[in-house]
Amino acid sequence: MSSATYLAPGVYVEEVPSAQQPIAGVGTNVVGFIGIVPPKIYVPVPNPDYDPVAARAAAELAELRAAGPGQPGDAAARARAAEAAAANLAVLRNTEDSLNRELTDLKTQLDAAQTAVNSAQSALDAANTAEQNATTAFEAATDANRAELQQALEDASAKQQRAQRAQTQAVQKFNRLDAAVNAKAAELTSLRASIAGTTPPAGGAAPAPAPDAAPAKLVEQEDDTYEDIKQDDTLLARSILRPFILQEFTLKVESLDTKLCTNFTEYAQRFGTFSAYKDTPDLPYDNPDLWTFSPMHPGHHALTHAVNGFFKNGGTKAFVCRIDREEQLEDALENFKSIDELAIIAIPGLPKSADNWEALMTHVENRENCFAILDSQQVVNDGDDNDLDVQQLNYTSAGENAALPRPCKNAAFYFPHIEVIDPAKLLQDGDVARKVNPKYRGRTYVAPSGHLAGIYARTDTERGVHKAPANCVIRGAIEVKYYVSKPVQELLNPQGVNAIRIMNNAVTVWGARTIGGDANSEWKYVSVRRLFLFLQKSIEEGTQWIVFEPNDEALWGKIRLNVSAFLTNVWRSGALFGATPEEAFYVKCDAELNPPEVRDLGQVITEIGVAIVRPAEFVIFRITQSTGAPRT
Missing domain, CATH: 1.10.287 (Helix Hairpins)
Structure with a gap:
């Protein structure tokens, strides 16, 4: 109501508050990472005296x-x-x-x-x-x-x-x-x-081959401990026979402390860059081709590659939390609750176990506006050979041996691990005593969740959260742990196991389902679920002004106007299905939804319906022969 008095004849212009309070879309590409990282790590650096x-x-x-x-x-x-x-x-x-x-x-x-x-x-x-x-x-x-x-x-x-x-x-x-x-x-x-001839040739490098021959069949096993390995003190000193020196790096982050990183350099300054590998093979058989060298700090190794992959694939903002032991995961997740802008969480620096998967999925479900990216185990075999045991990735046939988390509409699960080049391993593999074939130097398998989080962030920025984060090349990946053929993916896809495959000679994300797949019904697609979370959070934050307003017809009209304006913009971005806004969504807030007994409780109820665009997962072309006659 105007406080002006009208005494002199003339024209008066008054400012009237607008009924429309614009709703801004919330961010969807801020990621949180958690990993087991010791307070002190060792990093290999080039040896200037190497001969x-x-x-x-x-x-x-x-x-x-x-x-x-x-x-x-x-x-x-x-x-x-x-x-x-x-x-x-x-x-x-x-x-x-x-x-x-x-x-x-x-x-x-x-x-x-x-x-x-x-x-x-x-x-x-x-x-x-x-x-x-x-x-x-x-x-x-x-x-x-x-x-x-x-x-x-x-x-x-x-x-x-x-x-x-x-x-x-x-x-x-x-x-x-x-x-x-x-x-x-x-x-x-x-x-x-x-x-x-009294010491190994590089003063602490790989020892002479053991007299025992390698077994006829060497079966890989999953590392479920993530224990750090003590370094060899001789590697801290220079040797002209070794191309690297280990340097000690003390982290600038306390346990359970969370740091914001906007690029990999910031991460490396606080958490350290790529850490060292063991200098002796895990199993020093007489055949050097079977030698494998494990990371000295498995949790730091996995976390660092995840953060690097995140930024390499288009990510821009990540909160990173280090813990000293696996039991602190719940505490780290609890600390994440104070970061409202977190939209995606991954735990690449922890063992891929059912307990850790469950803790993360429970957290995002309770949080309601957050999505989780889960990594599969690196090794998925039957214990008899190294071939993929696809039955472990099937809810109906795996039973207690399932290498799968339970179905969850707020999480996605990716398989298999990807192969990347590790700069630290590349330097250490240059040591001739390790006998690593030049074409395999620096190659290591890592969990893909960090790279996928970067793809999520890049897709959200370039196309929108409604675009499925799939059919995207994983930058930095050169191979996969297991080859997934089309028949194998036909078994994985209904379970919600998103395959990473070699497509057109590139490592490509070839799946876009939530964990459980078909069991999640209307929420089986990652893009659909994340768009709904985006709408829910945006409307929640953009309508705070409604609280304590008079609950009358005028307020209901403002609510319909503001929410409709927001959803119209979402529809124009291509996220909602329909030729017109009326076909794409509806907003109802009237006396039918808000009778006196509801208003007496201090409530105002609004009903919103949206037609979310589904991804074209199965593209079908029907082709037939034609006689060349014109079609009518």
């Missing part, structure tokens, strides 16, 4: 020594082996001489640095004495010579400061040279041990 020629010679010499003298009577073979051993030994001897010269030169520089330190200390002592004398003289000065003595004191103080800087620089140089001498001496000791 690949000497490393290969040491490795070949070790192999020749391990092979023994050869078959009795095979003089030619023994002669070739002896010639090869002599050639490799000559290379190592030359390298030893070079290291000796370098060590001698460093020791000479160290002696000179010690002399410089002594000289700088003497100069500093003299400057300190001169400054003390000048101070004493100034304190006893009279008015007649105070100015002259003050200048002398200032000159003495400046000289003392210069002497102090010179002494500090001399000590720093000495310390650097002393460290270099110790490192070079350790390299020389390691090299001499390799020449003598």
Whole structure:
């Protein structure tokens, strides 16, 4: 109501509050990640002193020594082996001489640095004495010579400061040279041990093959512990025979603390970059082709690849939480409740177990406006061989052996794991003692949830939350753990197992269902469920102004107007089915829904119906032969 008074004739323009309060769509691409990460990790960095020629010679010499003298009577073979051993030994001897010269030169520089330190200390002592004398003289000065003595004191103080800087620089140089001498001496000791054949060729690298032969069938098993592995202290020192050095990194994040990361660099600064792998094979059989090297920090390894995959595939905003042990998952999820903008949650840095799946699904169900991305187990076999046991991914046939979580309309499940290049493993695999074929160096399998979360975020931004996050190439993935054929996917799809397949020579997401698939009825598609969650949260946040408004016909009209305007925009984006807004949705808020007994309870009820667009999961073309006659 206007407070103006109309006394003079004229035209008056008044401002009237609008009945429309625009509803803005909430964000759908903010992700939360959780992983088991120790407070201290080890990261491999390039070794500037690495000598690949000497490393290969040491490795070949070790192999020749391990092979023994050869078959009795095979003089030619023994002669070739002896010639090869002599050639490799000559290379190592030359390298030893070079290291000796370098060590001698460093020791000479160290002696000179010690002399410089002594000289700088003497100069500093003299400057300190001169400054003390000048101070004493100034304190006893009279008015007649105070100015002259003050200048002398200032000159003495400046000289003392210069002497102090010179002494500090001399000590720093000495310390650097002393460290270099110790490192070079350790390299020389390691090299001499390799020449003598008393230690592994790279001072802690893969040992000589075990005498036991590999079994006829080596069956993989799932890692359900995620326990950290203690590092070999020899890897912290430089060796010219090893291409990397392990460096210790202390995380800047406390347990159960959550940090916002908007790029991978921010994550690496707080949680550390790609961590190291074991330097010895898990099972050192006599066939190096069967050697596998596990991550030293499995939880950090999985979490780091997930976050990297998230940003690489289009993600822009992630909250990352580290925990010390698996039992803290519930606490981490509880902390996530305070982050209202979280729309997607994944736990790539934890074992893929039924308990962890259940904890995450229960959390998103109770939260109501959040969606979970679950990873399958890396190994899905029957224990007899390494072939895929697809029955474990079927609710009806797997029974207690199911490698599946229970059906859940607020979560999606992806299979199998994907293969990526790990920079840390790529560096470590360059060690010739690990005997990794060059084409396999750096390759490792990781859970796909982080990459999928990035695809969700990118699809939401480019197309909208109504677009199914499928038929998308996974950036950074080069292979899959198990090949999923069309017949196999026909078994997986009804269960809600979203397959990751090789399509047109690219690793592609080829599924868009919630866990349980057909069992979820109207919520069996990821895009449908996430669009509904988006509508629910947007309307909830965009209609807060209604609270405590007079519950009358005017309010009902405003509600219909505001919600209809929002849904019209959603329809125009292509998320709702229908040629007109009237076909796509309806909004009802009237006296029928809000009779006196409802209004007496302080309630206002609005009924909304939407026709959500379903993804074209099965594209069918009907083709027939034609005689060429015109069709009528």
